[in-house]
Amino acid sequence: MNGGAPLLDVAGLHAWYGKSHILHGLSLEVGAAETVALLGRNGAGKTTTMRALCGLLPSVRGSARFGGTELLGRPPHAIARSGLSLVPEHRGIFASLTVEENLRIAHRRSSRWSPEAAWAMFPALADRRRTPGGKLSGGEQQMLAIARALMLGPRLLLLDEPTEGLAPVIVERLVALLRNLKAGGLPMLLVEQNLDVCRAVADRHAILDEGRVIWAGDTAALAAAGGVVSRHLTLEHA
Structure with missing residues (x-):
């Protein structure tokens, strides 16, 4: 360190x-x-x-x-x-909510991250923002789990x-x-x-x-x- x-x-x-x-x-x-x-x-x-x-x-x-x-x-x-923000082993996304809803439900106003800012870093998610989380591929679900953790504004x-x-x-x-x-x-x-x-x-x-x-x-x-x-x-x- x-x-x-x-x-x-x-x-x-x-x-x-x-x-x-x-x-x-x-x-x-x-x-x-x-x-x-x-x-x-x-x-x-x-x-x-x-x-x-x-x-x-x-x-x-x-x-x-x-x-x-x-x-x-x-x-x-x-x-x-x-x-402190955790991306758990099994992702823990809300399968019935859309990608955008998963992000907005986690978003904290004090965070420098927003759903809109996430689309630039996660273009695959931007294309599927209205898709339920449970319909995403494994890689897309992992990206969503990380994006959702960022919505909390982690240190x-x-x-x-x-x-x-x-x-x-x-x-x-x-x-x-x-x-x-x-x-x-x-x-x-x-x-x-x-x-x-x-x-x-x-x-x-x-x-x-x-x-x-x-x-x-x-x-x-x-x-x-x-x-x-x-x-x-x-x-x-x-």
Whole structure:
């Protein structure tokens, strides 16, 4: 991370699903102009981390400070208003609402993003603005999920497996979109299995195993960490 206080500072984060202890003292940071990728095999705790940060788990312990304010213990709507916006793994769009309705229902007046501004960045959505979300292709639904998250005016965008199940050509378009958002100054925390995507988008990477960060470094360090990658990651495009 570059100098200065981190935008997101997670320390000693524990989380449970019922009696199952999933996160075991996880710590990570995201700087104010950074994209950080969370890597790890299925079950390592990546999605649980995202859900804990967004107030979607009832049982958590530790600290997660966002812009200097503690997130843990706050309700999800308050966390969203503070500027943390999640694109969930299964997109979570409203299938019966049109593309435009999905965006307008999420739009916050204070956001620099509006449905009108989104059409320029998401031209495929502009062409289908009156189409119900459930009638879109998988790639279009993912773009809609990201556009809808932007309507909230995030200070930090969380993306959980954004390329899962998408064709390679759609993944390329999504990578270009994320790089544009990054160039525009939007920090991101990215959960992703595709290492090519992580290398193309993220500044730093953190590998999780059994609910802990067991390795962290920049993209050059990740390229040199072949042993860690082979032991702890699903080798997709490694």
